[in-house]
Amino acid sequence: MAVDMTQKPILVVKDLNVHYDTGKGPAKAVNDVSFSLRPGERLGLIGESGSGKTTMATALMRLTRAPGRIVSGSVELDGQDLLKLSDKDLREVRLRDIALMPQGAMSSLNPVMRLEEQMIDAIVAHVPNLKRPELDARVQQLLKQVGLEPEVARRYPHELSGGMKQRAAMAIATSLSPKVIVADEPTSALDVVVQRQVMQTLGRLQDGLGAAVVLIGHDMGLIAQFADTVGVMYAGKIVEIGPVRQMIEAPKHPYTKLLVESLPGIEVKQALVGIPGLPPPLVNLPTGCSFNPRCPFAFDRCRSETPQLQEVVPSQFAACHLYPDHKELPPLPARATRELHA
């Protein structure tokens, strides 16, 4: 599916900062993040636990709750800054223009309501004057689109399998044909076959709606299968972003490279190598580049100056001081096979 690159972006995130207030000072879970998305585009944001990816998803919906707070920046949806909307306007925009497919649909559905009532509630909140037969027809159509049988409408969430619940959440998220769908680890609890089915259904729905998708996850393989554009998050920042093929075949940021290398395939047996060390605590980020303590290429400048995203090759941006002096990422130095970790 091709994205029309001449279209103007539907979602523009600029200098977004989200902090969690802690006893030790603010944890910068989203730290000066900017990106944009065109209609029909699929952006995959990948990060490890604590990289700020779920905080990012909730901030895009302006669902950030205390102790988290959106400190600064803007989230412009079709030219309208969600962070400046009144609560009433925001409620209208959510679901209608930007919808969330949450992590673990198990807990996002109301356990004491039949599925159809939950779907109708969501629709009626935005389109109040629909009659019951119209609503029922709409529910049936939505269920069909996500591959569920009509009788599922009468079921309670506990009567659905994990994959069916995720499909139900997808039916709700697409019920008002949103322009942007934020999918936060939508398949993390599912088996591989079900995961593939759910992601393929999401892709088909999105193509039909012409919506943009932000897929948030930790699985590089899944993101690679789905996304057109991949953004890699580390310690609250996007450290590299670019077209999926370039990101996997020729990553520019050392972290992206190490992440790709830590994924084994099923062709040849190889040494399994993780990334030594741990992500830094968000309340106490290292000065300079947050990745410098784990980076095999770190030099003095990395420890003093925070690198900004720069275009290393066309449409691929990396926040790394190796550039522009280097054209490509140098080969990784050979690593000791066994290292002790803190």
Add this chain to the structure above:
Amino acid sequence: MSALIEAKGVTKRYGSFTALDDVTLTLSDSEPSMTAVAGESGSGKTTLARMMLGFIDPTEGSVEYRGKDVATMSASEKRAFRREVQPVFQDPFEVFNPFYRIDNVLTTPVKRFRLADTDAKAQALIEDALKRVGLRPQDTLGRFPHELSGGQRQRVMVARAVLLRPKLIVADEPVSMVDASLRATILDELRTLNRELGISIVYITHDLTTAFQICDNIVVLYRGSVAEAGAVEQVIGRPKHPYSQLLVSSIPLPDLSKAWGADEIPVTEANAARTNNGCKFAPRCPHVMDQCWQAPPPKYMPDAQRLATCFLYRDAPVSPDADVASVFRPPQAAPVS
């Protein structure tokens, strides 16, 4: 070859639900092995793991450790079994008591099994075990569980198992809750334990990629029955059972030449629950034939190091042995790193 542990025709029923259906798996004690047990939720893989650990008894069949039935062992035999067969669980958060320091999970087994007669020896044992899983003792001991990351906590659990110098570790999804960058390191450590300390490992997983990388052989379960078993190069590299083929083709590989493709595979979760007298995979199978509904397929051997319970291979010989390990290949030497 004598057996370290044997699951002999084990079946587990919960009411009318059959979680595991007549599985026979023998692990030899002549060579330390790494065996994967894979399948989706509800395939029976955790049930098999819990039986091998002696946590639950089979409804039919038996689990024998060094020739002794685990269900009817004497107290002293049970004690040896509990020491020599160690679990590593999925969730590195729930296994710790948050009020105790990390040291507690390490000193308890030392005391319980009287591994050391002095405090200094106990300390040395614990430090050695931590170092073997890549942890620095001075940075780990004395801390509370919440002060360690998920990956570190999981390593402490592996260290606890190593401390007892077990013959077998049964690891149930040990890395599914650990970040990708740390996953590789922990699995590599399991493999190192297998090679350096001669510990056999049963790796329960839904992740065929890591199973391929660290294991010698694999058993793929579907709804409690063995779908395919054999050398990982065969079963994952060139799957023959339609279920293994579906599993392998659904792995989201970070390789754009292996894209899933645009074709949606049909959603048959609901129909698949339908019981029939034949092959359990028949309701989902793209190659289903009339024969598949009549009787369950036997264990055909389409290759020397593989069996597939599927009528597509009815021209191949039927395995003469109920034991799925009869087609396993011997463990291989370490690949060059």
